[in-house]
Amino acid sequence: MNLLKDSFEFGLHTQIHFGVGRLQELADIIKKSNYARVLICTDKGIANSGALERLERILKNGEIQYEVFDEVEPDPTIRVVKKVEKIFTDSQCEAIIGFGGGSSIDTAKGVSIAAANPGDLTQFEGKNQVPNKGPDVIAIPTTAGTGSEVTHATVLKDEERKYKMGILSEHLHPKAAILDPELLTTLPRGLAAVTGMDALSHAVESYTSNQAQPITEALGLHAIELIGKWLRPFVADRTNIEAASHMMMASTIAGAAFIWGRVAAVHALSHPLGGRYKIAHGLANALLLPVVMEYNLSSNFQKFKRIADQLGENTHGLSDRSAAELAVKAVQNLTADLDIPKTLTGINVELSDDEIQVVAEEAFKSGIANANPKQVTVKDLASIIKTIK
Numbered sequence: 001m002n003l004l005k006d007s008f009e010f011g012l013h014t015q016i017h018f019g020v021g022r023l024q025e026l027a028d029i030i031k032k033s034n035y036a037r038v039l040i041c042t043d044k045g046i047a048n049s050g051a052l053e054r055l056e057r058i059l060k061n062g063e064i065q066y067e068v069f070d071e072v073e074p075d076p077t078i079r080v081v082k083k084v085e086k087i088f089t090d091s092q093c094e095a096i097i098g099f100g101g102g103s104s105i106d107t108a109k110g111v112s113i114a115a116a117n118p119g120d121l122t123q124f125e126g127k128n129q130v131p132n133k134g135p136d137v138i139a140i141p142t143t144a145g146t147g148s149e150v151t152h153a154t155v156l157k158d159e160e161r162k163y164k165m166g167i168l169s170e171h172l173h174p175k176a177a178i179l180d181p182e183l184l185t186t187l188p189r190g191l192a193a194v195t196g197m198d199a200l201s202h203a204v205e206s207y208t209s210n211q212a213q214p215i216t217e218a219l220g221l222h223a224i225e226l227i228g229k230w231l232r233p234f235v236a237d238r239t240n241i242e243a244a245s246h247m248m249m250a251s252t253i254a255g256a257a258f259i260w261g262r263v264a265a266v267h268a269l270s271h272p273l274g275g276r277y278k279i280a281h282g283l284a285n286a287l288l289l290p291v292v293m294e295y296n297l298s299s300n301f302q303k304f305k306r307i308a309d310q311l312g313e314n315t316h317g318l319s320d321r322s323a324a325e326l327a328v329k330a331v332q333n334l335t336a337d338l339d340i341p342k343t344l345t346g347i348n349v350e351l352s353d354d355e356i357q358v359v360a361e362e363a364f365k366s367g368i369a370n371a372n373p374k375q376v377t378v379k380d381l382a383s384i385i386k387t388i389k
Ligand SMILES: [Fe+2]
Pocket: 146, 198, 201, 202, 267, 281, 285
């Protein structure tokens, strides 16, 4: 970016409360905002892990009135958002707590939109199409990956179109985010691995995108360094609170980076792969990331060299090209160390050439790949999928 002629925007509107054990402060945060009643939006995994019980105890001790919806599913749908919005309105709640991974937080954001904007949610697809600001969202992530706790985006599935729809709006910044690394300690190993790869995808894509700017670049690089250092020990032992703390931080930093620096071809492709074939978001990103990095390498060898450096590779004395290639190698080694398969076949997904074409076309139409540092056509996107076939 040429600072003499280019301009950019950056804002972080969410109050972050970071620290081990700080979930405890939820009741005080709610009291300060004077919400008469809140709706907790979460999933069965969180309910069964004991974390929901812990949160409810904090609310009861603080004499906070609340309702619980604990049936959020992966890849939240418009249909479920409408159902939760009815519970929210009927029980006269005034704020929504998204407690869980990206699906719970994105559902909470969807409810906030639906509560203040009548009609079909599909009309708000895209950027800044939501007319009215809805009730406040408090985000409490229990995974280190989504970044949704600080972003003004929600991704909701439209089942009719088998399509993952993005809504970006300035009304969607959560009011507060409680980042308590203790909440990560019960995360299953596989989920810790793929959500961590989602965070790495946010960091790498925003750092290298054609929308990158100095603040997002700084955030993206730092997140890459943290993930390179802490994702392996975190996945190996989620009760390692030091590793969990660094991963929680990395995920939020990467979220702040990508909401302004954008994501690109990895996310353009992982959305239709998730929407059509139910491949978990982080897993799809993990398969795609090294391949897309390789495709993008020649757009900026220096940037990929810095990624290699942050991921702990020794680039000393190498040409920029050779150093940049080490960034791809580093990500491949990381996914291998985390026992993440390399191909769609490895996760039992077989795509025909026609199906690949449909995914590539949908990815192209979403516009997400417009931020890719090297331009992509439908044909390029199809060949990227063929590489991970
Ligand atoms: Fe993502």
